[in-house]
Amino acid sequence: MKKEREMELMLNGFKMEVKGILQNFNEIMNATFSGTVTITSNEGSKTRKSTPYDTIDFYQSEWCNTVESLSEIGIELEEDMVPILEKENHTKVYEELQRYASIAKSDGAISYLEYNDVQIPYTNICMEDNVEGNTILIPFLGESMGNDPQAFILLKKNSKYKVIDKTGDMEQPLLVEIN
Numbered sequence: 001m002k003k004e005r006e007m008e009l010m011l012n013g014f015k016m017e018v019k020g021i022l023q024n025f026n027e028i029m030n031a032t033f034s035g036t037v038t039i040t041s042n043e044g045s046k047t048r049k050s051t052p053y054d055t056i057d058f059y060q061s062e063w064c065n066t067v068e069s070l071s072e073i074g075i076e077l078e079e080d081m082v083p084i085l086e087k088e089n090h091t092k093v094y095e096e097l098q099r100y101a102s103i104a105k106s107d108g109a110i111s112y113l114e115y116n117d118v119q120i121p122y123t124n125i126c127m128e129d130n131v132e133g134n135t136i137l138i139p140f141l142g143e144s145m146g147n148d149p150q151a152f153i154l155l156k157k158n159s160k161y162k163v164i165d166k167t168g169d170m171e172q173p174l175l176v177e178i179n
Contacts, residue, residue, distance in 0.1 A: 021069045025062060028062045029059065029062075029131075033050065035049060036049060037049075056128070056130070060131065063131040087135070089161060090135040093137075093161045093175065094137060096163040097163060097175070098124075098125055099170075100171065100172075100173045101123055101125060101139075104123070105123055110141070111123070111171050111173065112172050113125075113173050114172065114173070121141065121150060122141060123141050123142060123143075124139070124141075124142070125139045125140070134155060134157045135155040135157070136152055136153065136154055136155070137153040137155060138151070153175070159177050159178075161177055161178060162176050163175055
């Protein structure tokens with residue numbers, strides 16, 4: 001009986017540790033940020049307006065810290081493994097939107113992605129995964145993403161999407177959710 005009680009206490013302690021680690025990460029994900037970032041280097045400190053990339057970098061860093069904390073108590077996770085149920089669909093959408101940009105570019109034009117009744121001009125697009133398992137599409141102008149992303153489009157992890165050729169010229173894709 002004493003051994004069972006010890007095991008129960010040990011299990012409860014373990015659960016509390018895991019819960020605390022995950023609760024801390026959840027609080028970070030739901031926090032409101034100030035809108036500025038301070039960068040410190042050997043040359044001093046510089047404060048500037050934060051960008052969505054700063055927020056993404058912060059979340060990724062905190063996810064790595066969470067994975068490390070879980071690892072310290074014996075739970076091994078891959079930092080970059082996030083279950084995305086519709087990952088294959090999201091990848092197809094991304095590849096299709098790349099194809100539209102490529103066709104428009106070869107015709108000397110810019111592709112215009114329509115999503116939620118908004119026209120988004122783009123010449124390239126990139127795809128990233130966030131820590132919650134969703135996919136982020138980032139259409140941009142120019143050859144590299146640099147400072148000119150046109151939008152951040154969130155594809156929900158459990159939703160499927162479809163690209164429709166709106167005008168028939170392979171330059172104006174319409175992105176719609178089909179779930």
